[in-house]
Amino acid sequence: MLILGLETSCDETGVALYDMARGLLADALFSQVDIHVEYGGVVPELASRDHVRKVLPLLEQVLAEAGCTPQEIDGVAYTAGPGLVGALMVGATLARALAWGWGVPVLGVHHMEGHLLAPMLEDEHPQFPFVALLVSGGHTQLVRVDGIGQYRMLGESLDDAAGEAFDKAAKMLGLPYPGGPHIARMAQRGDPARFDFPRPMVNRPGLDFSFSGLKTYTLNTVAECRQASELTEQDRCDIARAFEDAVVATLVIKCRRALRQEALKTLVIAGGVSANLRLRSALERALDKEGARVFYPAAKYCTDNGAMIAYAGAQRLQAGQVDDEQTRVRPRWPMEELPPLDAAGAA
Amino acid sequence: MTGILAIETATDACSVAVFVDGQYQQRHEVIPRQHSQRLFGMLQELLPSGDLRAHGIEAIAYGCGPGSFTGLRIAASAVQGLAYASGLPAVAVSSLACQVQTALRRGQVHSRDTVLSTIDARINEVYGAVYCFRQGLAVLQQGPWASAPADIPVMNAQSLRAVGNGCRFLDKFPPAVRAVLQSSVKQLLPEARDLVPLALEKLRCGDIQSPAQVQPVYVRNEISWKKLSQQGKQS
Ligand SMILES: Nc1ncnc2c1ncn2[C@@H]1O[C@H](COP(=O)(O)OP(=O)(O)OP(=O)(O)O)[C@@H](O)[C@H]1O
Numbered sequence A: 001m002l003i004l005g006l007e008t009s010c011d012e013t014g015v016a017l018y019d020m021a022r023g024l025l026a027d028a029l030f031s032q033v034d035i036h037v038e039y040g041g042v043v044p045e046l047a048s049r050d051h052v053r054k055v056l057p058l059l060e061q062v063l064a065e066a067g068c069t070p071q072e073i074d075g076v077a078y079t080a081g082p083g084l085v086g087a088l089m090v091g092a093t094l095a096r097a098l099a100w101g102w103g104v105p106v107l108g109v110h111h112m113e114g115h116l117l118a119p120m121l122e123d124e125h126p127q128f129p130f131v132a133l134l135v136s137g138g139h140t141q142l143v144r145v146d147g148i149g150q151y152r153m154l155g156e157s158l159d160d161a162a163g164e165a166f167d168k169a170a171k172m173l174g175l176p177y178p179g180g181p182h183i184a185r186m187a188q189r190g191d192p193a194r195f196d197f198p199r200p201m202v203n204r205p206g207l208d209f210s211f212s213g214l215k216t217y218t219l220n221t222v223a224e225c226r227q228a229s230e231l232t233e234q235d236r237c238d239i240a241r242a243f244e245d246a247v248v249a250t251l252v253i254k255c256r257r258a259l260r261q262e263a264l265k266t267l268v269i270a271g272g273v274s275a276n277l278r279l280r281s282a283l284e285r286a287l288d289k290e291g292a293r294v295f296y297p298a299a300k301y302c303t304d305n306g307a308m309i310a311y312a313g314a315q316r317l318q319a320g321q322v323d324d325e326q327t328r329v330r331p332r333w334p335m336e337e338l339p340p341l342d343a344a345g346a347a
Numbered sequence B: 001m002t003g004i005l006a007i008e009t010a011t012d013a014c015s016v017a018v019f020v021d022g023q024y025q026q027r028h029e030v031i032p033r034q035h036s037q038r039l040f041g042m043l044q045e046l047l048p049s050g051d052l053r054a055h056g057i058e059a060i061a062y063g064c065g066p067g068s069f070t071g072l073r074i075a076a077s078a079v080q081g082l083a084y085a086s087g088l089p090a091v092a093v094s095s096l097a098c099q100v101q102t103a104l105r106r107g108q109v110h111s112r113d114t115v116l117s118t119i120d121a122r123i124n125e126v127y128g129a130v131y132c133f134r135q136g137l138a139v140l141q142q143g144p145w146a147s148a149p150a151d152i153p154v155m156n157a158q159s160l161r162a163v164g165n166g167c168r169f170l171d172k173f174p175p176a177v178r179a180v181l182q183s184s185v186k187q188l189l190p191e192a193r194d195l196v197p198l199a200l201e202k203l204r205c206g207d208i209q210s211p212a213q214v215q216p217v218y219v220r221n222e223i224s225w226k227k228l229s230q231q232g233k234q235s
């Protein structure tokens, strides 16, 4: 069963072909970062305009790469939410048109379920049940996952998402959007002993996060450095390091707490921030001591991509789930509302 | 005669028509912000399946704008997908021209008239263009533009009939335009079936598009968002 996946929820256009028997056959991605960078963030109208230009050429690219013809495609999956409404609509409408034209089923997929299942694309992938830490530009969530569509929210950010915090801190340091990778690069040259940033919420019970205090602390530290002299390159590296250490430490503590609470030994991290190498190694070290294991997607499937949508869609389409007659995009869409995968079709 | 599927979603109207064997069938509903939800339901009411060739369709016409940005993208994305899946050519027709054709069919303007076609562009602006008719088909004379109602740049018109929901700003149109206005029809939205005659003419001229060439024509290209350099912040 060969499934086409389309991702257009934000500022990347992703298209991929996933086959239930053969795995991922091809995927193509166009990142709009260069379009939005001069605005310091994603401009929704520009994002939508670019998706309409890029998605069909990317489709032709993946078909050529996979050596497939459109007639071989058995179903179409698209990101139905959460995300930017205008951007979602482009992928949703194209997906429905293709599926209707080809006479195959079509299904709207939850973007965060896509992220959550991205580690399944790896040869060595996790087994259910597990705890997932979703850390992206718009989400910071700890979820108990008992199977596809069986999600229980354990905790989430009360304010900024972790990726958003990275982006805001980067802006304070004069780094371009999206800031996560830039902070990580600068932090490598930072002195971990110079600043001691607070670890938000770690002393409180529970599994929720808060990153806005850290944002303020970063802003104040930048201001203090500026007051002393100019903000030097070393200052920026040291602040980046302290910021990253604080976010990583917070995430690690909460992940460990979640695993203990749920009595599970498998952690999955996904979403853009899961590309962060310091987070990965800190989690590995901490979980090793607990006899637990961490799984994450390949770097290119951490941020938005079509492959994760094709994969998630393939599982659900295989189980017989399809859209009804109305196309619905869901800019906001709690993941817990997703139906479980039919046992008969479970992967 | 060539069979056409036509989609027009630039305004509050979600409009789909099928023209096969000289017969029109249309679904036309005024459903602001619900086009994407309803579009495929309407298509399925007109055609038993998406195998367009099997139902006698030979080209897909769409209103390419100007109009609601989201609406334009819904038509363009749908037509991209349908044209790609069927291997049929697409034909882009201005939504302003389509509207003029709708007004002609309804007898709201006549084939000797010069027509100012307008669509409300929100934020107190209008899209507009001037058309006359040649053999009953709207032919572009001036435009299209996006402008404040007072700045509609119509030149040298002797006599005009204005149509479209941009006419709600009529009292703000430039004095030179108002002086030559013979009539105005504010209650008008483009209907998909009126894309068909214009599309047939374009097909005859070989003015067709491949699926990837199917794109909205926004007319308004500036966005209100500020660049970092304009925000007074370092980047
Ligand atoms: N190496 C890294 N270290 C830290 N953060 C990173 C790294 N790489 C990417 N990010 C962050 O990941 C985020 C982008 O991830 P992703 O594309 O998954 O988010 P999104 O799609 O914008 O949001 P969502 O999926 O919640 O809708 C950005 O905030 C970016 O700064």
Ligand SMILES: [Mg+2]
Binding pocket: A111, A115, A136, A137, A272, A303, A304
């Ligand atoms: Mg994402």
